[in-house]
Amino acid sequence: NAGVTQTPKFQVLKTGQSMTLQCAQDMNHNSMYWYRQDPGMGLRLIYYSASEGTTDKGEVPNGYNVSRLNKREFSLRLESAAPSQTSVYFCASTQANEKLFFGSGTQLSVL
Amino acid sequence: GEDVEQSLFLSVREGDSSVINCTYTDSSSTYLYWYKQEPGAGLQLLTYIFSNMDMKQDQRLTVLLNKKDKHLSLRIADTQTGDSAIYFCAEITRGSYIPTFGRGTSLIVHP
Numbered sequence: 001n002a003g004v005t006q007t008p009k010f011q012v013l014k015t016g017q018s019m020t021l022q023c024a025q026d027m028n029h030n031s032m033y034w035y036r037q038d039p040g041m042g043l044r045l046i047y048y049s050a051s052e053g054t055t056d057k058g059e060v061p062n063g064y065n066v067s068r069l070n071k072r073e074f075s076l077r078l079e080s081a082a083p084s085q086t087s088v089y090f091c092a093s094t095q096a097n098e099k100l101f102f103g104s105g106t107q108l109s110v111l
Numbered sequence: 112g113e114d115v116e117q118s119l120f121l122s123v124r125e126g127d128s129s130v131i132n133c134t135y136t137d138s139s140s141t142y143l144y145w146y147k148q149e150p151g152a153g154l155q156l157l158t159y160i161f162s163n164m165d166m167k168q169d170q171r172l173t174v175l176l177n178k179k180d181k182h183l184s185l186r187i188a189d190t191q192t193g194d195s196a197i198y199f200c201a202e203i204t205r206g207s208y209i210p211t212f213g214r215g216t217s218l219i220v221h222p
Contacts, residue, residue, distance in 0.1 A: 004153075031208055042214035043154075043199070050208040058209070090153055098142060100201070100210055102153040 002026055006091050006103035013081045013110045021076040021106050023091030029101075031094050032074035033058075034066060036087040037105075043090070049074055081110045117200050117213035123220055129187040131216045133200030136181060140202040143176060145185045148197045148215070157198075158185070187218075195220045 004025045013019055025032065034046040045058030047066040055066050063085060065077045074093075078085060091103040114136045123129045135143070141162050146154040160167045160174045160183075167174045173186040183202075187194055200213040 040214070043212045045209060048208060056208075092154075094210075099156055099159060100144070100203075101156065102146075104153040 004091055004093055004101050004103035006089075006106050008106060009104070010107050011109070013078075013108065015082060015110060017081050018077065018079050019081065020078075021089055021091075021108075022073070023075065023103060024073045025091075025093040025101070026072065027093060027095065027101065028071070029093035029095045030071070032068065033092040033094075033100075034064075034074070034076045035090045035092065036060065037090060038087050046076065046089075081108075083110045086110045115200055115202055115211050115213040117198075117216045119214065120217050120219070123190050123218070125190060125192060125220055125222050127190055129185075129190045129194065129218055129220075131185045131187075131198050131200075131218065133183040133185075133213055134181055135183065135200070135202050135211070137202060137204055137211070138178075138181065139204045140181075141205040142203050143174075143183050144199075144201040144203075144210075145172075145174065145183075146199040146201060146212075148199065150196075154199060190218075190220050192220050192222070194218060 007022045030051045033048045035043045044060045049055045049068040052071045089106045094100045144159040145157045147157045148154045171188045175184045197215040199215045201210045203210040
């Protein structure tokens with residue numbers, strides 16, 4: 001089992017460019033999440049999907065959109081990247097709100 | 112809103128025990144977790160405890176839960192340099208889809 005797989009691992013964007021971060025899980029989990037991690041700020045929830053077909057805003061959704069493509073995949077899109085979106089992004093998934101499993105992260109720099 | 116608090120840093124000598132503390136505010140918490148994050152990596156679930164338990168032991172790790180004081184601790188026996196990492200406390204409430212994380216405690220193990 002691969003668990004939670006995120007791509008890409010690293011990305012550099014120019015201000016105003018767009019990109020999509022991909023996340024897939026092979027554990028048949030219902031719920032999936034996108035977090036960002038910044039120094040001193042801990043983990044902040046961007047969006048989550050409680051189940052296939054639903055998405056909801058988290059703590060810091062501005063500047064992002066998400067798509068729950070199917071039960072396995074949950075993507076995060078930056079339509080017009082800004083330097084404030086420089087961060088490490090983590091995808092996570094869980095079944096029945098028990099153990100939360102994380103991907104290895106995407107390090108994004110916006111210049 | 113619900114809150115999870117941890118101290119930011121802990122420094123210990125190799126071979127000593129480490130105790131990382133966490134307080135939470137939600138009395139309805141059902142699962143409480145400890146995650147470990149090594150540099151450049153995602154969060155790895157170390158251990159977890161159900162709210163109806165007081166203690167859980169897993170090899171060098173001991174988790175203590177004081178529900179009355181809403182206090183969770185993680186004790187690492189015989190701390191090694193490989194234990195140097197950031198440790199996150201997290202909780203989730205039955206019926207909620209959103210785990211709440213502390214900001215993480217950086218454990219530094221020195222010879």
